[in-house]
Amino acid sequence: MSIAADSLHVFTRELKPVLRDPFQLVFSLVQPLTFLALFGPLLSGTTGQPLSETFQWFVPGILVMVTLFGTAMTGSNLLYEIILGSHERMLVTPVSRAALLVGRACKEMVPLVVQAAVLCLIAAFFGFRPHIPGLLLGLILLAILGMGLGALSYALGIAARKEDWIFWAVQQTVLFPLMLLSGILLPLSQGPHWMEVISWFNPLTYLVDALRVLVEGDFADPAVWQGGIAAALVTAVGLAVGIRSMRRSL
């Protein structure tokens, strides 16, 4: 069987629980909505700009946040499937190790794009007016990023299979710095210079910047291709590391 067909079967399998309980997706919107509802007005008050303009700047960051938090947890599902045994069964099927990873990573794109679209719709009620083709390209970039982050999360889940607390420890350690050092919540240009320097090494920074210009329809801005390269890099590294881990995942 080809790796594409194999990946498709794994992808479909992973998607089934989501389709059976779509309510899961609604629930995971609570966190980003809280940020929109509580942090948005705060930001608007601090800058003195109206909420609609604040959202134009803030919502793209929240979409990257949804991508980050939505996909970073996914490795825990694999981790528990390894601990409980269903992964062992999958490893004995004729499906290749690469397909087991690629199928799972591809599935990450689906809930993420749905969540992002719903968020944009809700934000639109409060004055968020994205350039539609720009937003669509932005969602594609996020989907690619999500696939890469998901693959990395799976690699982490596999690495933590003998000590599952490691997974959560790394999550706690990595996620918030990644988020804060990408300018999702506040512009880093206003912080100390060293923070800005660190953010140059954070791929999320480029995605946030790309999304912000894309929702304005500014396709010519270099931030767009820089964001594309950052997303592609994360996915390339994620898939390489993920497939390698999958090969020794018992």
Next chain:
Amino acid sequence: MSTPIISARKLRKVFPGKGQEEVVAVADLTMDIEEGSLTAFLGPNGAGKSTSLRMLTTLMPPTSGTATVCGHDIVKHTAQVRASIGYIGQKNGISPYQRLRDELQSQGLMYGLGRTESTRRTDELIEALELGEVADRRAQSLSGGQKRRADIALGLIPQPRLLLLDEPSTGLDPQSRANLWEHILQMRRRHGMTLLLTTHYLDEADQFAERVLVIDRGQLIADDTAPRLKATLAGDWITVTVPTQTTTTAAEVIRTTARSSGARDPEPDISDAGGDSQRLIVTVDRGENLLPVLIRDLDAAGAQVLTADLDQPTLDDVFLTLTGRSLREESQTVHTAEPTMTGAPQ
């Protein structure tokens, strides 16, 4: 003889232990399994049963040694091996996040069956293993026995040439066990499936397996049919009680009769049975034939037989003879509890 479906030569697995001490989980396992046979691996916890199956299913490479499964090398041709076999692991094959019906369907597709055939086999197995009521529920909420039956269904989906089962019936009630065996044997008849399974249940190995491999501390210590193992390693026990004053006569008769039947140790064990009688125990082959003869001989010699008893050995006795330890005692510590988890699954 046709080429064996499994052929292992000095298969060895060594795990690096904590500190310096390494664990030899499987030591130089050499065996041939004939196509169409039903073979049981019997051994206490930690004997190396699962590790043996995991090497044969390509889940882990051996430290040394070679093996072919369905004609394919387990290290060089892992994909071909996996395409020819089915596997039911010791842990649960069904994911807690999935529904059984979905999981069976996916399993079929992953074995390359196609949508229609996957659905057909899914429905058939759900029906046969009486899982209809739980097939559309998240597997997290299934009972231990329901999960185990779900695992079996998943393993049977590909209708493989060779099915490896790691403690298939652990955690099942007697009714489910009987049902499971009926179904496995039916699949075997219908598809000519070869079965290799591990078990702690002595009666299961005894009743269903044509061949029993006893494994202990990674070593294969016996390999034969269950009846032959029992006959050669343990033998039958005949116990008679006679009045104390005829003990010497009785012992003489037993010695002669047992020796003429070819018993290796015709000397009876004598102990006090209370109430002015003595108990004499002797180990023989085919005790059911010898017991009537013995009673007649004792009677004729004037030793009145008060009670007579025949004990046929179980595989546990075989194990005891082989290792000096009881399998039954060791397997009482089998844990069927699910692994504990820290942290919150999503």
